[in-house]
Amino acid sequence: MNKMSAIGGVMAILMVLQCTEAVTVHVVGDGLGWTVPEDSSAYQNWASTNNFVLGDILSFNFETNRHDVAEVAKGSYETCTSNNTIGTILLTGPTNITLNRAGEHFYICTIGQHCNGGQKLAINVSTTPSTTGALPPSTGAFPPSTTTTPPPPFSAASGSALASVALLLFSLFMGIAF
Numbered sequence: 001m002n003k004m005s006a007i008g009g010v011m012a013i014l015m016v017l018q019c020t021e022a023v024t025v026h027v028v029g030d031g032l033g034w035t036v037p038e039d040s041s042a043y044q045n046w047a048s049t050n051n052f053v054l055g056d057i058l059s060f061n062f063e064t065n066r067h068d069v070a071e072v073a074k075g076s077y078e079t080c081t082s083n084n085t086i087g088t089i090l091l092t093g094p095t096n097i098t099l100n101r102a103g104e105h106f107y108i109c110t111i112g113q114h115c116n117g118g119q120k121l122a123i124n125v126s127t128t129p130s131t132t133g134a135l136p137p138s139t140g141a142f143p144p145s146t147t148t149t150p151p152p153p154f155s156a157a158s159g160s161a162l163a164s165v166a167l168l169l170f171s172l173f174m175g176i177a178f
């Protein structure tokens, strides 16, 4: 292996590591933060522009005592019911949540009428990134060091050679016969 292909190999390994170890931090609502939005579908719209993958982090930006974060079941998300949260209510802001379960997750703020005002978030967490997630087949990145040449197929050349031999044998036979 020469120097260039060694460098290429190292770069390919680094790229693969970068792909598999990338953790995305999703700042909920981006600049809006975690609040009662003017547009009640703000967090729905925000979620639709994000691709949530297992291991990613949700970062809720809010001031302690003004808002909180509770994970709830779908039904509670829809009706803004906060008496049956999943796990503990996160009271201290800002806070990070690591997405360690695939599938649907629902979060609401349990303070006042905030949830009814649109401070609610529904996301879908996938196990693998939908784009550029799959590792490419090994062809290309690591060409095999020895190239095996397949035996040539029955070629026209060998075919005509065979024909010449047959013709020679035929003429010899004819020569003997006559």
Ligand SMILES: *[C@@H]1O[C@H](CO)[C@@H](O)[C@H](O)[C@H]1NC(C)=O
Binding pocket: 081, 083, 084
């Ligand atoms: C939550 O409250 C609703 C009514 O406000 C009640 O019907 C329901 O049983 C309660 N759920 C729990 C788990 O306490």
Ligand SMILES: *[C@@H]1O[C@H](CO)[C@@H](O)[C@H](O)[C@H]1NC(C)=O
Binding pocket: 025, 057, 059, 094, 095, 096
């Ligand atoms: C949330 O995670 C990001 C990225 O790892 C980090 O920069 C930030 O400090 C974290 N915030 C909290 C409150 O842990």
Ligand SMILES: *[C@@H]1O[C@H](CO)[C@@H](O)[C@H](O)[C@H]1NC(C)=O
Binding pocket: 104, 105, 122, 123, 124
């Ligand atoms: C999650 O994905 C499933 C299957 O594609 C879909 O039925 C469901 O509505 C999605 N849920 C959310 C909260 O986007």
Ligand SMILES: [Cu+2]
Binding pocket: 035, 036, 066, 067, 068, 109, 110, 111, 114, 115, 119
């Ligand atoms: Cu709130």
